[in-house]
Amino acid sequence: MAKNKKIGIAVTDPGDWTGVALRNAIRRIGMQPIKFSFSNATSDIPSGKLYAGNIDLSALDAVIVRDMGPSTKKDISFRFDILCQLKELGIEVINSPESIARAANKYVSSYLFRKNGINTPGTVVTNNPDEAIKALSTFGCAVVKPVFGYKGIGVERIENNEEGVKKLKELLEKNNLLYLQEFIPNPGRDIRVFVVDNNVAGSIYRIAPPGSWINNLSQGGSAKPCILTGEQEDLALRAARATGTVYAGVDIIEGDRDYVIEINGTPSGKGIFEASGVDVAMKIAGYLKDMVV
Ligand SMILES: Nc1ncnc2c1ncn2[C@@H]1O[C@H](COP(=O)(O)OP(=O)(O)O)[C@@H](O)[C@H]1O
Ligand SMILES: [Mg+2]
Structure with missing residues (x-):
């Protein structure tokens, strides 16, 4: 019976380690993995059809989101909208679009x-240069991060000195918003x-x-x-x-x-597998096995 269950895996890079591990894990629990990419997503309003390439997303039994794919401010909400619509159709979506959005946004998390x-380090998020400078002097040493950052990209350490204050003002001018955290x-x-x-x-x-x-x-x-x-x-x-x-x-x-x-x-399982032999994809598949019946 489980053999007929179709599990979508949203992944952009076909060779992505975690995407491959998820596909293998889904096969091992006797379900059918179907990879698709949000870069190919289409919603046809008259027919109500949602698809990616030639895959009918509404015919899936569950979706695992490995990644949302590269997107811009202009098209990211479409990807979340599709996930919300799939959920509305009764399809199990993990992680849920709401939870992905909360985790991706460092301010919200x-x-x-x-x-x-x-327990989380002291954090100030502001548009105001005076507030940013005040936070830097309270923290002594601060870490500035993009609110929607990942993989350590754009993470900078700022010292509480003249050069640090200058850097802070530059970053605020460039990004319009500063997420400052106490360096631990x-x-x-x-x-x-x-x-x-x-x-x-x-x-x-x-x-x-x-x-x-x-x-x-x-x-x-x-x-x-x-x-x-x-x-x-x-x-x-x-x-x-x-x-x-x-x-x-x-x-x-x-x-x-x-x-x-x-x-x-939308974490990778590669580092954990290589360092400790734990296959997190199998644990995710195990969760789905109980949910999709
Ligand atoms: N408050 C902090 N104090 C010390 N090091 C930090 C702090 N915040 C981040 N780092 C270091 O920077 C890395 C990247 O920051 P993180 O908040 O995890 O952003 P990303 O989403 O880019 O991974 C962390 O793994 C850690 O090594
Ligand atoms: Mg991190």
């Missing part, structure tokens, strides 16, 4: 962490926790390359297996719950205490 009592002194590594369905599926340390303080694997960081403390596990599970993500990559940094720095609603 910081707000949700605070609201749910999840740490042991040169952070922790990526992969959560699936309210459980920790795997976790790794990510160690910054020499001379860097950015630990993302895509920025040259290396991965090592990591055993979480109970506190770290609890933080990761609560962060996933706060954003409503079924599966998520939660970044934790070890300072004077543990802090959740951000959450990713």
